[in-house]
Amino acid sequence: MDSIKTGIGFRREIADDFFGQSVLDPDFIELAPENWVGLGGYWGDIFKKATKTYPVILHGLSLSIGSPEEPDWNFLKHVKEMIEELHIKIYSEHLSFAKMDNAHLYDLLPIPFRKDAIRHVVKRIQQVQDFLGMQLTLENVSYYTPVAAEMEEADFINEIVEQSGCGLLLDVNNVYVNANNHGYNAREFIDKMLLGSVNYIHMAGHLQLSPDLIIDTHGEKIIDPVYDLFDYTAGKMKPVPVLLERDFNFPESEELAGEMKRLKEISTKNWRDYVVQS
Template identity: 60%
Template sequence: MNTYVGLGLRKEFSADFLDKGILQPAFFEVAPENWMNIGGFWAKNFREVRDRFPVHAHGLSLSIGSPDALDRKFLSQVRSFLRDYDIRVYTEHLSFSKCDNAHLYDLLPIPFRRDAAQHVARRVQEVQDFLGMPLGLEIVSYYTPVAAEMSEVDFINEVVRLSGCGLLLDVNNVFVNAFNHGYDAFTFIDALPLDKVMYIHMAGHEQVSPDLIIDTHGQPIIDPVYDLFDYAISRLERPVPVLLERDYNIPELSELQAELDRLEGICAKNWSHEVAVA
């Protein structure tokens, strides 16, 4: 079994995973929205996974940057789910996905502005107080800035500083944004509050034109993203959980395990077999 690297739990392979034992991740990650308030076969399936592995939660619909009030009913369901399954890591996206109670079904960028950072920080503190646990925020991919008054990295630093939240470093997103917006990914990572990194995501992407990459989570990780990952974790003071994301075009489980093993090897080289903590 891997020590550092986990995998997103997909219903497409969860039953095969339990029956065949091909995958050996350190943990599984789930979106609470896809697993809470379920019963029957899938509830039994999820309980079996949770009994054998730690589970981390990565949400999709908190919409931390939304101008709307936080959805307390939804947060209550999330809190119950986290407690029922003893899930101790909860992360979300530094983005918004609803406005005026309309769900946009996409993760849209928050304007890089100080007033927006202050708004997000207040909401993060409210969420953390309600759940009674830290919240980690993911650096998201985006394709055009909106009404920016500061740089992306300065905005991220301001949100983390004001809110006290953790940082989910999605290395592929940094690579995608650096390519699309013309900055150096290594310099960007150096400018982040690396002491606040509590979790890392790794994934594949698709280059659709000479000057545009789309973050898809549907392809294998490419070598330059592995290189950026190697650099990023070498800069951290302690091990953190690392997730392999694969949302569609799910390959053979042995191929997924090979990606887990490659990430595990990079982690072991940098972290000398310390146990990953969140």
């Protein structure tokens, strides 16, 4: 995808609005393979219809690339089949861990920002990339307490991206949330990122509980400072697909369409010349 593309997660709650009148008319949809693999019946048919209508980017939930254990190769076999069947170009996941000793933790926890963790994660990413025969794209996650950190988050992410050759899913809202919660400057964080490795962007809303605590809910509309941070980021990089990430508390789809429109406008402002030239 080298032109300007704006998408939204395909969720059951709003599925009707992707068809017929099509209030939501995204350039692509994002799907979590965990929610659709092997599904038959009514929702299996909806899945087929959606994937025939729209290009798909995958965004997984359970890879848990930072876990000590081996990845679930059986599940990844199904993901690989989906990638081949739907001609998927981007399979994204979280730079985090969500299970340990076979227990699912039901949260995406930050990997300790440490050299030994980098070695472990890089090895895992390379194993998964070899298995899938494609690049993996990993997302910077929001976190509430760094664990046993010995370096900054930006350096940690950059080293992993450089050493493993993975792509970066830059969640701009997560940068904003972490900057607020951990007291750093969001633009300086963006400046440090390897923006040439970013191949996908997430934009979302959050819940500000107090001046120094934001919870990353994906259940609110995107606020102006996060649009501004996206504008700043887009001005420093090439076009990549941009996703409106909304998982809960769904408003009328017209409101979501409005948010996508605003994302498209900012993308076009920053990337118009690039697209015309290429």
